[in-house]
Amino acid sequence: xxxxxxxxxxxxxxxxxxxxxxxxxxxxxxxxxxxxxxxxxxxxxxxxxxxxxxxxxxxxxxxxxxxxxxxxxxxxxxxxxxxxxxxxxxxxxxxxxxxxxxxxxxxxxxxxxxxxxxxxxxxxxxxxxxxxxxxxxxxxxxxxxxxxxxxxxxxxxxxxxxxxxxxxxxxxxxxxxxxxxxxxxxxxxxxxxxxxxxxxxxxxxxxxxxxxxxxxxxxxxxxxxxxxxxxxxxxxxxxxxxxxxxxxxxxxxxxxxxxx
Amino acid sequence: xxxxxxxxxxxxxxxxxxxxxxxxxxxxxxxxxxxxxxxxxxxxxxxxxxxxxxxxxxxxxxxxxxxxxxxxxxxxxxxxxxxxxxxxxxxxxxxxxxxxxxxxxxxxxxxxxxxxxxxxxxxxxxxxxxxxxxxxxxxxxxxxxxxxxxxxxxxxxxxxxxxxxxxxxxxxxxxxxxxxxxxxxxxxxxxxxxxxxxxxxxxxxxxxxxxxxxxxxxxxxxxxxxxxxxxxxxxxxxxxxxxxxxxxxxxxxxxxxxxxxxxxxxxxxxxxxxxxxxxxxxxxxxxxxxxxxxxxxxxxxxxxxxxxxxxxxxxxxxxxxxxxxxxxxxxxxxxxxxxxxxxxxxxxxxxxxxxxxxxxxxxxxxxxxxxxxxxxxxxxxxxxxxxxxxxxxxxxxxxxxxxxxxxxxxxxxxxxxxxxxxxxxxxxxxxxxxxxxxxxxxxxxxxxxxxxxxxxxxxxxxxxxxxxxxxxxxxxxxxxxxxxxxxxxxxxxxxxxxxxxxxxxxxxxxxxxxxxxxxxxxxxxxxxxxxxxxxxxxxxxxxxxxxxxxxxxxxxxxxxxxxxxxxxxxxxxxxxxxxxxxxxxxxxxxxxxxxxxxxxxxxxxxxxxxxxxxxxxxxxxxxxxxxxxxxxxxxxxxxxxxxxxxxxxxxxxxxxxxxxxxxxxxxxxxxxxxxxxxxxxxxxxxxxxxxxxxxxxxxxxxxxxxxxxxxxxxxxxxxxxxxxxxxxxxxxx
Numbered sequence: 007x008x009x010x011x012x013x014x015x016x017x018x019x020x021x022x023x024x025x026x027x028x029x030x031x032x033x034x035x036x037x038x039x040x041x042x043x044x045x046x047x048x049x050x051x052x053x054x055x056x057x058x059x060x061x062x063x064x065x066x067x068x069x070x071x072x073x074x075x076x077x078x079x080x081x082x083x084x085x086x087x088x089x090x091x092x093x094x095x096x097x098x099x100x101x102x103x104x105x106x107x108x109x110x111x112x113x114x115x116x117x118x119x120x121x122x123x124x125x126x127x128x129x130x131x132x133x134x135x136x137x138x139x140x141x142x143x144x145x146x147x148x149x150x151x152x153x154x155x156x157x158x159x160x161x162x163x164x165x166x167x168x169x170x171x172x173x174x175x176x177x178x179x180x181x182x183x184x185x186x187x188x189x190x191x192x193x194x195x196x197x198x199x200x201x202x203x204x205x206x207x208x209x210x211x212x213x214x215x216x217x218x219x220x221x222x223x224x225x226x227x228x229x230x231x232x233x234x235x236x237x238x239x240x241x242x243x244x245x246x247x248x249x250x251x252x253x254x255x256x257x258x259x260x261x262x263x264x265x266x
Numbered sequence: 267x268x269x270x271x272x273x274x275x276x277x278x279x280x281x282x283x284x285x286x287x288x289x290x291x292x293x294x295x296x297x298x299x300x301x302x303x304x305x306x307x308x309x310x311x312x313x314x315x316x317x318x319x320x321x322x323x324x325x326x327x328x329x330x331x332x333x334x335x336x337x338x339x340x341x342x343x344x345x346x347x348x349x350x351x352x353x354x355x356x357x358x359x360x361x362x363x364x365x366x367x368x369x370x371x372x373x374x375x376x377x378x379x380x381x382x383x384x385x386x387x388x389x390x391x392x393x394x395x396x397x398x399x400x401x402x403x404x405x406x407x408x409x410x411x412x413x414x415x416x417x418x419x420x421x422x423x424x425x426x427x428x429x430x431x432x433x434x435x436x437x438x439x440x441x442x443x444x445x446x447x448x449x450x451x452x453x454x455x456x457x458x459x460x461x462x463x464x465x466x467x468x469x470x471x472x473x474x475x476x477x478x479x480x481x482x483x484x485x486x487x488x489x490x491x492x493x494x495x496x497x498x499x500x501x502x503x504x505x506x507x508x509x510x511x512x513x514x515x516x517x518x519x520x521x522x523x524x525x526x527x528x529x530x531x532x533x534x535x536x537x538x539x540x541x542x543x544x545x546x547x548x549x550x551x552x553x554x555x556x557x558x559x560x561x562x563x564x565x566x567x568x569x570x571x572x573x574x575x576x577x578x579x580x581x582x583x584x585x586x587x588x589x590x591x592x593x594x595x596x597x598x599x600x601x602x603x604x605x606x607x608x609x610x611x612x613x614x615x616x617x618x619x620x621x622x623x624x625x626x627x628x629x630x631x632x633x634x635x636x637x638x639x640x641x642x643x644x645x646x647x648x649x650x651x652x653x654x655x656x657x658x659x660x661x662x663x664x665x666x667x668x669x670x671x672x673x674x675x676x677x678x679x680x681x682x683x684x685x686x687x688x689x690x691x692x693x694x695x696x697x698x699x700x701x702x703x704x705x706x707x708x709x710x711x712x713x714x715x716x717x718x719x720x721x722x723x724x725x726x727x728x729x730x731x732x733x734x735x736x737x738x739x740x741x742x743x744x745x746x747x748x749x750x751x752x753x754x755x756x757x758x759x760x761x762x763x764x765x766x767x768x769x770x771x772x773x774x775x776x777x778x779x780x781x782x783x784x785x786x787x788x789x790x791x792x793x794x795x796x797x798x799x800x801x802x803x804x805x806x807x808x809x810x811x812x813x814x815x816x817x818x819x820x821x822x823x824x825x826x827x828x829x830x831x832x833x834x835x836x837x838x839x840x841x842x843x844x845x846x847x848x849x850x851x852x853x854x855x856x857x858x859x860x861x862x863x864x865x866x867x868x869x870x871x872x873x874x875x876x877x878x879x880x881x882x883x884x885x886x887x888x889x890x891x892x893x894x895x896x897x898x899x900x901x902x903x904x905x906x907x908x909x910x911x912x913x914x915x916x917x918x919x920x921x922x923x924x925x926x927x928x929x930x931x932x933x934x935x936x937x938x939x940x941x942x943x944x945x946x947x948x949x950x951x952x953x954x955x956x957x958x959x960x961x962x963x964x965x966x967x968x969x970x971x972x973x974x975x976x977x978x979x980x981x982x983x984x985x986x987x988x989x990x991x992x993x994x995x996x997x998x999x
Binding site for chain 2: 092132172184196238246
């Protein structure tokens with residue numbers, strides 16, 4: 007059953023995840039009996055919402071001032087996990103998203119153990135960009151990865167996809183701004199971090215915020231970050247994003263490198 | 267929906283991200299560049315080094331992944347090389363877990379390294395590399411001392427040979443090691459002094475000489491105390507291996523004899539009346555310690571207790587010598603009770619001598635008896651055997667080891683070293699400022715220079731007036747603190763009188779009690795009161811020093827290196843105390859102020875009790891009082907007699923409290939003067955140097971600029987090392 011998925015992976019990955027080679031088209035035909043047929047992420051995704059022009063929702067974070075937005079931050083906040091002292095942000099972000107799609111509780115320890123066994127996760131050598139979707143792939147979650155824009159993020163959320171981005175955590179946790187211009191300043195020693203972007207909103211003051219399920223600290227559930235700080239932090243990582251769910255259009259190469 | 271998306275896109279497009287330029291931009295863009303974007307998302311570039319290929323200047327950096335707590339990095343997995351002229355990645359090398367063969371030695375085995383956490387250091391290195399790319403010659407070597415862990419130096423030397431000329435010499439390089447601030451301090455002082463001399467800033471050079479003298483003082487002081495002829499001097503002589511102090515039953519005239527290792531004696535400054543002896547003693551030198559031989563508390567028929575207590579309050583550790591042939595005397599018990607139980611010195615031990623004068627079969631029992639009595643008073647106190655004048659090698663080693671252990675544990679020494687290092691960094695920044703001023707002045711026309719000199723003169727005069735005003739206000743605050751101490755002590759006078767009267771009225775021999783017991787009881791009660799009001803003194807001093815910091819910041823429109831917060835001068839690397847702090851945190855805070863040793867509160871109050879002379883106050887009994895005291899017992903005293911006794915006690919207590927208050931006032935004044943004078947003198951030296959630099963720049967603008975850069979780099983290095991050391995200290999604690 008799905009509930010045993012991560013544990014099973016850790017116990018005997020080969021028995022349960024036999025031919026997985028996500029780099030080979032069609033190879034992600036994981037033995038259907040070990041990956042339960044209940045794995046149907048599309049049907050379990052919370053419907054996308056667009057609050058613009060409707061009553062603001064009252065959720066896990068105070069959105070009483072929200073006048074406009076996209077995404078499902080309140081529903082997604084339920085599936086936030088804290089990664090603890092481990093450098094497992096990509097693992098936890100993927101696992102949380104998978105949990106939201108399937109309803110199966112995420113077991114971080116089992117997942118990281120399994121990924122380590124596969125050579126896709128090692129705290130000493132870090133997580134390669136090509137490995138940040140391994141869990142999605144193993145779990146048959148359709149994904150699109152690449153560089154995109156803030157508009158692209160909006161579109162993916164609006165389409166119902168879950169979005170994971172890589173960014174410099176220093177610049178969202180401890181943002182520094184130019185005292186004269188107010189422009190966000192770039193950190194020279196980035197703290198590379200993968201987070202689940204659950205929404206983009208505008209409040210009654212006209213300020214745009216992004217809502218993140220950030221596994222990196224205890225206050226990361228439905229954390230809101232000023233758009234400027236997010237743009238600064240995300241820009242450091244080439245505006246890379248992963249859209250999970252298969253609703254959004256494939257990322258256009260033309261968008262690569264563009265900010266908006 | 268579409269309108270909202272468009273508004274978002276418009277908002278995002280209007281955001282201006284301030285990307286750094288130059289080498290900093292290359293480092294910051296590590297994950298943005300298409301070539302390096304495939305690196306692990308956690309990867310960071312360590313501070314980069316210059317590289318050369320085919321005659322081109324390139325920039326190379328080790329790549330590593332930080333540990334989860336981001337205080338360290340895992341061993342590097344690769345290097346990246348940029349071309350700074352066009353910002354392109356020239357080369358990306360990765361070796362994964364297989365180490366490069368060129369890396370050898372201990373650095374190969376270290377699996378994690380300290381992560382240079384300061385973003386400022388990274389920016390400084392990047393800026394220096396930009397200068398290098400622009401054809402200038404920044405002092406990169408000094409910057410790398412603080413910006414790179416030692417392992418990175420070794421790896422860069424092995425992997426980027428072209429960087430070697432800019433890297434610190436690994437053989438002599440020891441700065442980033444936390445414990446080496448002390449050993450590097452002398453070199454820093456010399457380096458800053460050399461730059462000050464080249465900048466023609468002798469006033470700042472004089473400040474450095476004072477710091478050099480402070481540095482030469484041993485970092486740990488052990489007082490050897492005890493009654494007359496109890497083996498103090500013999501013990502001191504045995505410990506240092508030389509007959510340096512007179513022994514035997516001849517009272518010495520000196521109040522204190524300070525014995526230190528020869529190297530530490532040069533440049534020493536001492537209070538008049540103290541004697542110093544420098545001996546060639548490797549043991550003392552190694553543990554950076556001096557011994558203080560004190561007069562016997564009952565030497566030459568006089569009560570030397572006040573002087574001995576002064577020595578105690580100025581010391582870090584105390585060894586009390588007692589004799590196995592006589593029971594613990596009252597003064598010995600008092601000393602243990604007050605100094606150990608009140609914890610005025612961090613380290614205290616008892617050394618038992620004259621065991622050889624007992625029959626061998628009785629020695630163990632005698633030692634056991636002393637140990638039992640000492641430990642009844644203070645259970646944790648170590649009791650050791652004296653080596654005597656000859657032999658006793660095992661006993662000698664045990665005492666030396668104990669002292670060495672005490673010295674090693676002593677936090678004050680570390681704090682003092684860091685304090686001096688911080689002051690050297692302050693002066694290095696002042697020198698940099700003066701050199702910068704000289705560079706500006708060198709480029710001015712005569713008329714412009716004259717105007718600049720006038721401006722500096724005006725600033726100097728303004729400073730002098732400001733300090734005068736500050737001194738008056740600080741003095742007012744000092745008086746207020748003394749008044750609070752006085753009021754508090756006086757408030758307890760009734761309780762004190764009541765306690766003494768209770769004992770006096772029940773004494774079988776009131777006269778004997780008055781003459782023999784009352785002085786000790788009064789001193790003990792005063793010591794208890796002093797302990798009670800330690801936090802009052804500390805809170806008052808903390809408040810005054812914070813006021814000084816705030817006022818300086820408000821009144822000096824320019825923050826200069828010479829107006830560092832006074833709190834840094836008066837406190838170690840722990841926060842200043844709260845009035846209700848625990849004994850432990852108070853113990854940690856109470857440390858040396860300036861040249862004065864001992865604890866702040868112990869120095870101010872308990873030390874003042876030691877100097878107060880209750881026997882003098884008690885000697886006032888005369889006339890009717892003397893007659894009453896001569897009664898065999900006062901149990902059946904009349905009301906009239908009781909009133910006379912009360913009056914007598916009141917006079918004695920008031921006199922003793924007045925004495926303590928006066929002594930405490932003198933000590934607070936001395937401490938406040940030390941804090942204020944030190945700050946004003948350093949600022950005045952900086953101002954005068956600026957004036958001289960404005961009037962007569964001795965070199966070209968370029969040369970002065972280079973001196974300023976060197977001084978700035980040194981200050982950065984020193985501050986980083988001190989910060990690292992303080993970080994280690996916190997981890998240790």
